[in-house]
Amino acid sequence: MIFANRSAAGRILAERLAADFGDHANPLVLALPRGGLPVAGPVARRLGGELDIVVARKIGAPDRPEFGVGAIAEDGPPVYDPDNLRWAGVTEHGVAGVLAAEREELRRRIRLYRGDRPAPAPAGRTVIVIDDGLATGVTAHAALRWVREQGPARLVLAVPVCAPQARDALAGEVDAVVCLSAPDPFHAVGRWYEDFEQLTDADVGNFIMC
Numbered sequence: 001m002i003f004a005n006r007s008a009a010g011r012i013l014a015e016r017l018a019a020d021f022g023d024h025a026n027p028l029v030l031a032l033p034r035g036g037l038p039v040a041g042p043v044a045r046r047l048g049g050e051l052d053i054v055v056a057r058k059i060g061a062p063d064r065p066e067f068g069v070g071a072i073a074e075d076g077p078p079v080y081d082p083d084n085l086r087w088a089g090v091t092e093h094g095v096a097g098v099l100a101a102e103r104e105e106l107r108r109r110i111r112l113y114r115g116d117r118p119a120p121a122p123a124g125r126t127v128i129v130i131d132d133g134l135a136t137g138v139t140a141h142a143a144l145r146w147v148r149e150q151g152p153a154r155l156v157l158a159v160p161v162c163a164p165q166a167r168d169a170l171a172g173e174v175d176a177v178v179c180l181s182a183p184d185p186f187h188a189v190g191r192w193y194e195d196f197e198q199l200t201d202a203d204v205g206n207f208i209m210c
Contacts, residue, residue, distance in 0.1 A: 001161070001181035005195040006038035006132050009160035013039060013180060014046035017128065017158060020178070021047060027126040028152075030054040032143055033113060034199035035132035035189075037207040039160060043130060052120040053204075054129065055110050056143045057102040059095055061088035068135075069095060071142035072106055074119060076149065079142040113204050122152040130158050133189030134179070137166030144173045161192040 003009035021027065027049040031040035037053070044051035056073035059080075060066060069088050070080035078099055080092055127147055131140055140157060148155055157170060158178040163186035167179050181192065190196035 001183075001192065003160055003193050005193060005197075006035060006160075007042060009132070009180075009193070010039035010042035010130075011046075013130075013158055013160055013178070014043040016178060016180060017043055018046050020176075021126070026050070027128050027156075028052065028120060028122055030120060030122075030127060030129050030143070030147065031207075032056055032129070032131040032139065033109070033204045033207075034201075036130045037199075037204060039132050040130040041207060043128065043158065047128075049128070053113060054120065054143045054147060055106060055113060056139045056146075057106045057109075058139045059098050059102055061090055062095060062098055064088065065098075068138040070099075071139040072099070072103060073139075073142040073146040074106075074110070076142065076146040079138070079145050081136065081138050081141070084136060084138065109201070112201055122147050122150040122155075124151065124153050126154045126156070127152040128156045128158050129174075132160065133192065134159050134162035134166040134170070135186065135189055137163070137170050140166075141170060141173060144170065148173065161189060162186075 029044040029049040029051050031037040033053050058068040059070040069084040072078045155174045156176045157174045161181045162179040164182045
C-alpha cells in the first residue's frame with residue numbers, strides 16, 4: 001500500500017479506527033511530532049477525540065545518527081533497544097553524549113510546541129498514539145512507555161505503515177496495535193508515501209493551532 005501523503009494516510013487510518021472504536025469514541029489522540037501530526041488530525045476529527053502531542057527524540061548511534069538505538073519521551077527515562085545497541089556496537093554509556101544532546105533538543109521542542117500548556121493527561125482515558133510509520137520503533141517505544149506510566153485506561157498504537165518486526169516488538173507495550181500495511185522488506189517509512197515532505201517546527205505549530 002502506497003499512501004499519497006500523510007493526511008491521506010490519516011483519513012484511511014481514521015476509518016479503520018472508527019470501525020474499531022465507533023465514530024465518537026472521544027479518545028485522547030497523541031501525535032508524535034513532527035510527522036505524526038498530519039496523520040493524527042483526521043483521526044481525532046473522525047473519532048471526536050482530543051488532539052495533542054507526545055514529544056520524543058531518537059537516540060542515534062554515534063557514527064550512524066539515523067539508526068536508532070534508543071529514545072526518550074517527555075520527562076521519561078531513556079528506553080534502549082538491546083538488539084540495536086548490539087548491532088551498532090555501542091553501549092548505553094557509549095551514547096551518553098548523544099543522549100544529553102537529544103535531551104536538550106527534546107526540551108527545546110517541548111517549549112516551542114507546547115509553550116505554557118501542560119503535558120497531556122492520559123490517566124483513565126483511551127489513548128491512541130500515532131506516528132506516520134514505524135521503522136525500528138524505538139521512538140514510539142519511548143512515547144508509549146511514557147504514556148503507560150500516566151495510567152491510561154486503554155493504550156493503542158496506530159500507524160499507516162510499519163516494519164513487521166517493529167510492530168511485533170511493540171505489541172507487548174500496548175493493548176492493541178493498528179497498522180494498515182506491514183510490508184516485508186520494509187526499508188524506510190518514506191518509501192511508502194508518494195509525498196513524504198519533511199515538516200518544520202512551524203508546521204507543527206500550525207497543526208496544533210488548527
